[in-house]
Amino acid sequence: MDTYVITVLSNIGMISFVALSAYILLLSGQISFGQQAYFGIGAYTAGIATVMWQWPIAVALVLGALAASAAAGLVGLATLRLSGIYFAMATLAFAEIMRIAAELFVYRREIGGIETGPDGIDGFRDIRYFFANDISPFQSCLIVYALLAAVLASLFIVERTRGGRLLRQVGEDPLLAEVQGIDVMRVRMAAALSAGAVAGLGGGLYAHLMTYVEPRSFDIMLGVHALAYGLIGGLGTALGPLLGVLIDIGLLESTRIFRGYRMIVFGGLVAVLLIVRPRGLLDEVAINRIRQALRRRRRAGG
Amino acid sequence: MAPVDLAQNTLDGLMIGSSYALLAIGFTLIFGVMRRLNLAYGPTIMAGVYLGTAAFISFGAPSLVVLAIVIIGASLVGLYVERLCFRPFGEAARTASMVASFALWMQIEEAAMHMLPQHMNPFPPLLAAPPLEIGPLMLRADHLIMLAATLLLAGAVTYLLARTKLGLAIRAVIDQPRAAAIVGIHVERIMMLTFVLASAIGGFAGFLIAATDAQVTAMMGMWATTKGLVAMMLGGLGSVRGAIAGGLLLGVLEAHAQWFLGPQVRDMVAWGLLFVILAFWPGGLMGAKALDRTMAVGRRV
Numbered sequence: 001m002d003t004y005v006i007t008v009l010s011n012i013g014m015i016s017f018v019a020l021s022a023y024i025l026l027l028s029g030q031i032s033f034g035q036q037a038y039f040g041i042g043a044y045t046a047g048i049a050t051v052m053w054q055w056p057i058a059v060a061l062v063l064g065a066l067a068a069s070a071a072a073g074l075v076g077l078a079t080l081r082l083s084g085i086y087f088a089m090a091t092l093a094f095a096e097i098m099r100i101a102a103e104l105f106v107y108r109r110e111i112g113g114i115e116t117g118p119d120g121i122d123g124f125r126d127i128r129y130f131f132a133n134d135i136s137p138f139q140s141c142l143i144v145y146a147l148l149a150a151v152l153a154s155l156f157i158v159e160r161t162r163g164g165r166l167l168r169q170v171g172e173d174p175l176l177a178e179v180q181g182i183d184v185m186r187v188r189m190a191a192a193l194s195a196g197a198v199a200g201l202g203g204g205l206y207a208h209l210m211t212y213v214e215p216r217s218f219d220i221m222l223g224v225h226a227l228a229y230g231l232i233g234g235l236g237t238a239l240g241p242l243l244g245v246l247i248d249i250g251l252l253e254s255t256r257i258f259r260g261y262r263m264i265v266f267g268g269l270v271a272v273l274l275i276v277r278p279r280g281l282l283d284e285v286a287i288n289r290i291r292q293a294l295r296r297r298r299r300a301g302g
Numbered sequence: 303m304a305p306v307d308l309a310q311n312t313l314d315g316l317m318i319g320s321s322y323a324l325l326a327i328g329f330t331l332i333f334g335v336m337r338r339l340n341l342a343y344g345p346t347i348m349a350g351v352y353l354g355t356a357a358f359i360s361f362g363a364p365s366l367v368v369l370a371i372v373i374i375g376a377s378l379v380g381l382y383v384e385r386l387c388f389r390p391f392g393e394a395a396r397t398a399s400m401v402a403s404f405a406l407w408m409q410i411e412e413a414a415m416h417m418l419p420q421h422m423n424p425f426p427p428l429l430a431a432p433p434l435e436i437g438p439l440m441l442r443a444d445h446l447i448m449l450a451a452t453l454l455l456a457g458a459v460t461y462l463l464a465r466t467k468l469g470l471a472i473r474a475v476i477d478q479p480r481a482a483a484i485v486g487i488h489v490e491r492i493m494m495l496t497f498v499l500a501s502a503i504g505g506f507a508g509f510l511i512a513a514t515d516a517q518v519t520a521m522m523g524m525w526a527t528t529k530g531l532v533a534m535m536l537g538g539l540g541s542v543r544g545a546i547a548g549g550l551l552l553g554v555l556e557a558h559a560q561w562f563l564g565p566q567v568r569d570m571v572a573w574g575l576l577f578v579i580l581a582f583w584p585g586g587l588m589g590a591k592a593l594d595r596t597m598a599v600g601r602r603v
Contacts, residue, residue, distance in 0.1 A: 031397055078581040084396070086337050088585050089535050093577040100570040220528075224341070224404050231401045260416070267409025271402040275390040278398035 006137045010209055012154035012249050013144035017202020018222060019229035019241035020151060021195040026230050028191035030083065033223045034075075037098040038068035038210025040218035043100065044118060047213065050129040051181040052109055052117055057129050059114060061147075061204040068200020069193050076192035083174070095223060102215035123214025127207050138229030139211075144205050151198055155238040167191060232270055234282030243281060306438045311557040317445035319553020320452035321514075324507035326537060327459060327528030331500040333494055334476045334540045338396050342383045344401040344404035344412040344527030346501050347508035348377030351518050352414045354509065355423050365426050365513070373505040379410065380501025384494055407523065412521050422519050425512040448510045452546070455503065460542050472496055476540075532576050 021035045046064030049055040055063070079090040108117040118124040130140050158164045170177045170187045178184050207213050229244030248266060252258060258265045277283060312438065325344075332340045353375035357363040363371070387402035428444040435441075474482040475492045483489045512518040529552070531581040537548025552572060559568040 024399070031400070078577075082580060082584055085333070085539075086535075086580055088339070089531060091581040092578055093532075093573040093580065096573045097570055097577065100566055100573075103566055220524075224401075228401045230406060231397060261412070263408040263412035267405040267407070267412075270405035271386045272407075274395075274398045274402045274405075275386070278391060278395035 002012060005135060006141050008250065010137070010144055011211070012245050013148050014202055014206045014209065015226070015229075015249060016148055016242050016245050017151070017205070018199050018226040019233075019245050020155070020225075020238065021202070022226040023198035023230040023238065023241040024155075024167075024191050024195040024198065026227070026235055027167050027171050028182035028188050029174060030080075030188065030191070030226065031088045031109045031136065031152070032091040032092075032195075033088045033220060033227065034095035035195065035199050035226050036218045036220070036222040037091075037095035038072055039203035039206065039212070039222065040098060040102060040215070041071050042068045042200030042260070043207035043213045044105075044124065044203075046204030047124055047127040047207040048107065050119070050208070051124075051127055052107070052111060054111070057208065060129075061201060064204035064207075065197040065200040065253075066205065068204065069197035071197025072192045072199075080188045080192060092220060092223070095218070095220070097220055098250050099215050102218070121215060123212055123216075124207070125212040127211050127230070129208050140209055144209070146199060147205065151201070151244075152238055163190070228270065231280050234277075234280030234286065236279070236282045236284040236287035240280050240282040248298075277294070304587035305563065308558075310439055311441060312554055313441060314445075315554030315557030316550055317442070318557065319533075320445075320449040320532040320558070321511045321549075322529050322552050323508055323546040323549025324452050324455065324510070325504065325526055326533035326549045327456060327542055327564050328500040328504040328507065329530045329534045330540060330542060330545045331459070331496055332413040334535070335496040336388055336399075338388065338391075339531075340383065340387070340403050340497075341400060341527055342387065342407045342410060343500075343504060343521070343530060344525065345407045345414075345523030346379045346383055346527050347376055347504040347521060348518075348523035349379045349410050349414055350374075350501075350505040351425070351508040351512045351522060352418055352423070352520075355512070355518055356418060358426050359418075359423065363426075365428065367411050368426055369506075369509050372379060372509045376505025376508065377498045377502045377547050380504070381494070383501075384497040388497065402529075403455075407527070411520055411523055414550055422517050425516055425518045427516040428510070428513040442514070444510075444514045448514060449562055451506070451510060452549075455492070455506065456542055456546050459503070462540070468492075468495070520561065532572060535576055536579060 014162075018035055018039050021038065025032045025035070042064035045067040046057075046060040049060035049063050050057055050063060075091070079087055079094075082090055098205050101116070105118050106120045108115050108119060109156045110116075112124075116126055135143075158167075166177075166182055167190075168188050169180075170182060170184050174184050177187075206217075225248070226241075229248065230241040231244070233242060234240030235246030252262050252266050263273060273281070325347075328587045329340070329343060332338075332343065350372040354363075354372035356366040356518050357371050358368050383403060383406050387399050387406060391399045391402075428447060433440045433442045434446075461469075463473060471482070471487045472495075474485070474487055475489055475496075475503075485542050504526070508522070511526075512522070533549040533552045534545055535548070536551055537544030537546070555575060556568050558570055559571040563571070
């Protein structure tokens with residue numbers, strides 16, 4: 001396959017993790033401007049683990065996801081009782097603090113005769129695990145999609161269980177959910193922890209595929225884009241955020257049709273799209289309709 | 303750490319803070335009436351300023367003409383944002399409004415960069431007078447004008463809200479949109495007027511900010527959105543007084559943090575303060591009780 005196509009596909013896959021992370025919180029009724037922070041924590045943690053501590057990639061990715069999840073839990077303790085603009089601003093504040101902390105974070109060591117590690121505002125270069133272990137771009141792309149598929153599968157499973165219904169119920173009307181005896185804080189905390197882990201996992205992959213990260217990559221633009229993807233693609237299914245990423249990166253950024261005018265087209269498109277479908281293309285109604293159609297066909301066929 | 307430095311920092315902070323306060327007033331007006339966040343507010347201002355500076359670069363327009371262009375430009379762009387991101391949605395689709403306004407942010411920014419492709423563009427300075435010296439303290443005359451303009455404008459907005467018929471209508475829409483509609487207030491028109499008014503205030507603030515810097519970049523949009531939001535949240539949502547207090551506090555805090563800890567830590571301190579305030583006093587310094595639960599219960603009872 002063409003290397004350019006592989007790069008674009010990998011980008012779509014990696015950004016999908018942040019989009020899914022924002023989507024999980026959207027389902028729980030919270031708007032986060034700060035999921036990029038967990039993406040960044042995952043990227044730095046996993047990168048440090050393979051480069052500085054020479055850990056295998058699988059362990060490093062898990063560590064990145066855990067670190068991000070733990071951070072999300074701590075932030076959640078302070079912020080989950082907030083909602084709406086208050087929660088959005090608190091998460092943004094945290095993400096900006098983390099971004100500036102990364103600008104100040106210097107952790108250099110000599111590994112194999114070369115000094116390496118995060119170097120403040122210059123970022124963290126030479127995260128060469130894939131290169132050093134002869135993993136081709138195509139193979140690393142496969143790894144991204146295998147992990148993305150695993151995350152999607154678990155999301156689909158959770159959505160079919162009681163937990164998924166609780167999540168949507170809390171997101172729909174927290175007050176009503178509380179009156180019905182649902183522990184709203186616990187549901188929100190579970191959502192925050194898993195959203196953090198998903199973003200952290202994506203971040204770990206991002207660090208290793210790009211081979212370098214810098215604090216600037218994790219600014220508010222990434223966070224708001226992640227949020228927008230879910231809303232464009234639709235909140236009815238976990239495939240919605242992926243559709244959003246596909247439209248933005250796959251169609252507009254990569255095909256270069258609208259070179260120099262991408263944002264003018266994309267911005268207008270999104271605004272108009274949201275007027276027609278305020279909960280995205282694949283919203284709950286659309287998903288229900290598709291499900292019914294599938295069921296009917298299955299019945300007719302069987 | 304001489305007391306002179308502390309005094310100078312506080313003074314500088316108050317001056318910069320007055321521009322934050324102006325931005326926060328505009329944000330507060332929009333949020334108060336719409337109950338929704340307009341992320342494109344900063345870029346709207348930037349677009350107005352860019353139009354003004356384009357006139358300055360191409361025909362050497364004088365300051366007053368530039369000011370008029372900035373204010374009218376920001377109002378028109380604001381109207382565009384309102385039409386596309388707020389008018390079509392009810393209150394129920396808050397997230398949609400916010401994301402749509404973010405989409406327009408991207409759009410406005412790219413359009414502005416096509417208009418003036420240079421990264422940095424000159425802007426006519428307000429006045430070229432040397433800084434005033436008051437004892438050991440230095441004070442820039444244009445900063446003083448900015449502070450005076452902020453207080454004047456805050457007074458005007460308060461007067462408008464408290465004493466005029468339009469203000470009464472705006473407050474009615476803020477408190478009870480449905481009841482306001484029943485007693486014959488044209489809610490959509492009030493919303494549009496408030497939106498345009500806030501954008502015009504933003505344009506005025508943008509003009510002052512760009513004039514004191516004597517230059518402008520497309521980054522101004524993001525800068526104005528974040529500073530205005532932080533100042534508004536610090537002071538507490540929905541009050542003009544809170545917006546001013548939040549803006550001035552943010553300015554003073556940043557000035558001291560920059561002096562003692564450097565520019566990076568300055569931003570960290572500002573965000574850190576916001577985080578702590580949201581976590582412990584979500585209503586802000588001057589706002590009402592704002593935990594959604596109490597409000598939600600109140601609305602339904």
